[in-house]
Amino acid sequence: MTFAAASSLALTLALCAAVPLQAQTATSSAATVPSLEQIFRAEPYRGDNAKDADFSHSGRYLAYLWSPFGEPGTDLWVHDTKTGKTTRVTSPQIMAAFEAPEDMARFEKKLKQRQDEYAERQAREVAQQAYLRGEKVDLSQWESAQIEVLKKELAEKKAKDDAQKAADKAEADAEKQAMAALEARRAGKPEPAAAPASAASAADRKEGKKDDKDKELWELRDELKKKLARDKLKPGDLYPGPAQFVWAHKADELVFQYRGGLYRWVVGDRAPTPLVATQRELRTVAYTADDSGFVFMDETRVLRLNFRQAGVQVVNRELIHPDDEQKKYRIAETTISEDGRWMALVAKAPLKGADDKPAAPGRQVEIMNYSERWATAKKVNREVSDDKRTERPLALYIRAVPVGAETPRKQPAPVFVNGGGDVWFEMSDVAWAKDGSHYAFTTWERDKELLRVYLGTTACAQLAACGEAAKPEMILERRGDVGHEVVNVLKPRFTPDGKTLVLTLDETGWRQPYAIDVATRALRPLLKGEFEAHQVVGFTADSKSLFVLANQGDSAAMNVLRVDMASGATQAVGAAGEYHRSATVSEDGRWVAANAGNWARRPELKLLAADGKAKAEARTLTDSSDKALAGLPLLQPERFHYTNRHGDRIEAYVFKPAGWQASDKRPAIVYVYGGPLNDRHIVEVDSFQNTAYLFGQYMAAKHGYVTVxxxxxxxxxxxxxxxxxxxxxxxxxxxxxxxxxxxxxxxQYGVDASRIGLNGWSFGGFQTQYTMYTRPDVFAAGIAGAGPTEWENYNSWYSGRTIGKATDRTKPVLRKYSLLPLAKGLKHPLMLVHGMQDPNVLYQDTVNVYRELLDSGKESLVELFLDPDGVHAMGGVVKPAGWHRKYEAFWLQHLGRATR
Structure with a gap:
């Protein structure tokens, strides 16, 4: 299920409390079990992993974006594979040389605010639990302190305003006196005496102080609420660090983008050099072919600068439309070949309605906000299966990149078009051969279940005489039975020699790389076996081997495989049993970098020898966790699998409590997600998902539960x-x-069959409900979070490729999969959890199934747990510690305590 990063599966990344755990044995006593406030600490125990790692052309240097634990943003680091030295290219201190002092002061102020908020939230969590234990705790101390600060700020503001008013009044009185004196002189009369200073301002100030003193507490609370809303941290409040970087084609140097500017850094330089400073949103593209300049983009334009000359040149001048042109295309995306000679322009035109006017925007739904005195509504986009599609007409142009100040060439005709409208059409990015001789792309038409691969040449793309020869050739077509998740990963790539096009297909039930010979168009598989290998990450320089991420041999881990393109022989590059993510390969094929780890070794950026032999040389380049994490005694799960009624192998993991025996009759909790999510699932060796993993080990250690x-x-x-x-x-x-x-x-696991609970989030929330309604005697209780109960109201991109065919625009064809008619089957307690401002799975899905449950007489079985400000991953007033404290109370109430 796509449910974006907000899915329960992605909570490890989306919620601040997602922390990786130390490997421990299952012998911890309840007395040493960390509290939920410790496990779900306000400040995350772990920072972000390194991202966008990329090697220089020479393969000697690895650049990546990352910052140590507790620091804001992601700075640029460069590691020298030869010497082992790592250089920090950017930092707040380094970039301060290019920033306004006011901006740096704001970054520093907001960072302190974030730290203070973490500390206060943690103190509140701890104090609240102490209060519930009967300890004497002042729970209003934080509000009182904030109000005192607010009163001081209000007094200072009033004093400043009063002083300004007094100054303005004095100035006005002086001006009035001067004008009166001028009139008197002109009339030959004596100048009037100056009026005595008014005491009204002092009286007003005295009255104002009285008003402030007498201001009601509730008024101050209202003011405090407004202040907190104004001061709430926003994405741009903290130092961001660079957003992108690109290496030169030959030289060991790079250009990076930072806050609307471009900066150049050459290996060995002490500091970066500014190139372009704008207030626009810039994106790095590539160096020019000879490294003499750089190509970059703003919103739609591709621009080129020369390091030795002033000025910037527009490379992809806008499309020219004759007066009789029906489609007024505008450039949407531009991709330039590595040799810098060619560019592919994806252009789109406005979608016209029946009256030839621009089509109306798609469906929007309202989400209610109850945080103010009166409820307000905001609108979010929501395209459902019975909505007509509004795809904009699309055209692909292949153009030569202008050389220097040459005379503009005549605009060529598009090489590919799609009319848009009420169709479901997707197109991949355009891939270029290294020498710019060929380009390729894929298209997917869902309504037709039609997958196509196109290959084009630039040999005569600019010559009018070429005619249809300039258009790309369709070299592969599959209709139906291609796998619902292939399109997301079907990204064609050329080998370095340009002779082979590699892309991911699902020809045998597994997503794996296939090769298409550019000369003969012959298709052949590069791997065989029952495993997933859909992320191609690079090639060796001689084009004889490719590198791919694959879960060969272990579905819970992904390793980097080096694959011989002739024989299909594989060689693991990384350590077995680790999950490798965001991998990249040096152009010479000697090095691989990937974020890798598992439950015992926290994921970090690692440098691996690409021949797979020198595992001892693997270097860990980052350290992303708080040192306090090492002192957090937590359990490590045990993996297992079982065979279902159809003979399928089902993967799982379990936490067993201290003293566990197979003959026990303990309560158990099962966590499920159950939906497709591109390349993710729950049982992954480096996933520390909040509820399945962190809360699961807590319930095992604290309460003796078996959690699965x-x-x-x-x-x-x-x-x-x-x-x-x-x-x-x-x-x-x-x-x-x-x-x-x-x-x-x-x-097999010492569980009481009458005390098994079921829990899930997002698709897992749907799955928990479905199971509780259709198999009411299997699970004794359930917790269902943010589950889509009416698939006809979920976004059509996901539901139309996962749940059922959704091509009938006249009626909600997915209504038959609704949970509402099934709700009457509930027999055991169920808690429904939802963020009331969820833009993904709408809160109405929970309201509507709740209504059905009440109408079916299930009042005593169902309860609601809501976050009034929460979105799909919650994150409003309900914090992870309190969230799981609610879960803990529910399970103890309905499944009881463990007995051996």
Whole structure:
């Protein structure tokens, strides 16, 4: 399920409390179990992983964006693979040389504010629990302190305003006296005496002080609420660090983008050099072919500068439309070939309605905000399956990049067009061969279930005589049965020699790389086997091997495989049992960099020898965690799998409490997600998901529960059979697998069959409800978070490729998968959890199923737990510690305490 980063599966990244755990044995006593306030600490124990790692052309230097724990933004670092030295290219101190002092002061002020907010929130959490234990705690101390600060600020503001008023009045009185004197002189009369100073201002100030003193507490609270809203941290409040960088083609230097400016850094320089400073949103593109200049973009234009000359040149001049041109295309995207000679322009035109006027925007729905005295509504986009599509007409142009100040060439005709309208059309980025001789792209028409691959040449793209020869050739077509998740990863890439086009296909039920011979158009698989390998990350310089991320041999881990393109032989580059993410390969094929780790070793950026032999040389380049994490005694899970009723292998992990025996009859909690999510699932060796992992180990250690996280059919990265399992039977395959799991837990994992709970978020919230309604005797209680209960109201991009075909624009064809008619089957307690301002899975989904439950007489079985300010991952007034404290109370109430 796409549910974006807000899905429960992605909570590890989206919520601040996601922390990786130290490997521990299951012998910890309850007395040493960290509290929920410690586990879900206000300040995250872990910072961000390194991102956008990329090697210089020579392969000697690795650049990446990252900042140590606690520091804002992501700075630019460069590691020398030869010497092992790492250079920090940017920092707040270095970039202060290019910033206004006021901006740097604001960054510093806001960073302190963030630190203070973390400290206050943590203190509040701890104090609240102390208060509930009966300790004497002043819970109003933080508000009182804030009000005192506010009163001081209000008094200072009033004094300043009064002083300004007095100055203005004095100036006005002086001007009046001067004018009166001037009139008197002109009339030959004596000048009038100056009026005595008015005492009214002093009286007003005295009265004002009395008003401030007598201001009601509730008025001050209103003022405080406004102040907190004004001061709330926004994305631009903290020092961001560079956003992008690009290496030169030959030289060991790079250009990076930072806050509307471009900066150049050459290896060995002490500081970067500014190139361009604007207030526009800039994006780095590439160096010119000879490294004498740089190409960059603003909103739509591609611009070029020369390091030795002043001025900037527009490279992709806007499209010219004759008066009789029907489609007024505007450039939307530009991709330049590595040799700098060619560019692909993707252009789009306005979508016209029946009256030839621009089409109206798509559907919008209202989300209510209850934070003010009166409720207000905001609108969010929501395209559902019975909405007509509003795809804009698209055209692809291939142009030569102008050389120097040459005379502009005549605009060529587009090489590919799509009329847009009520169609579902997707197009990949355009890929270029290294020498610019060929380009390729893929298209997907969902309504037709039609996948196509196009290959074009630049041999005569600018010559009018070429005619149709300039258009790309369709070299591969698949209609139907291509796998619902192939399109997201189908990104064509040329080998360095330009002779082979590599892309991901699902020809046999697994997403794996395939090669198309550019000369013969022959297609062949590069890998075979029942595993996923859909992320191609690079090639060796001789084009004989490629590198791909694959879960070969372990579905819970992804390793970097070096694949011989002739034989298909594979060689693991990284350490076994680790999950490698965001991998990149040096152009010479000697080095690989990836964020890698597992439950015992926290994920960090690692430098790996690409031949897969010198694992001892693997270097860890980052340290992203708070040192306090090492002192947090937490458990490590045990992986297991079972076979479902259809013979499928289902992966899971379990936390067993201290003193566990197979003969026990303990309560258990099962965590499920169950939906496809591109390349993610729950059982991953480096995933420290908030509820499945962190809360799961807590319930095992603190209360003696057996807690399980499971990946039933429906998940991604287990092949097409799993990823497509929901098609036209949403929830049923998962419910079967969960029922099979519940049957084996008592015999194999010391669980009381009558005390098993089920929990899930997002698709898992839907799945929990579906299972509780359709198999009411399997699970004793359930917690369902932010689940889509009416698929006809979810976004059509996801539901139309996951749940069922949605091509009928006249009626909501996905209504048959609604949970509302099933809700009457509930027999056991169910808690529904939702953020009331969720723009993803609308809060109305929970309201509507809640209504059905009440109408079915389930009042005693169902309860609501809501975050009034929360979105899909919550994040409003409900914090992770309190969130899971609510879960803890629910499970203890309905599943009881552990007995052996």
């Amino acid at each position: 996280a499971v990946d039933p059919r429906g998940h991604s990265n287990y092949g097409r059979k799993f990823g497509d399992a929901n098609w036209e039977r949403a929830g049923e395959p998962q419910a079967e697998d969960l029922e099979d799991l519940a049957r084996l837990l008592p015999a």
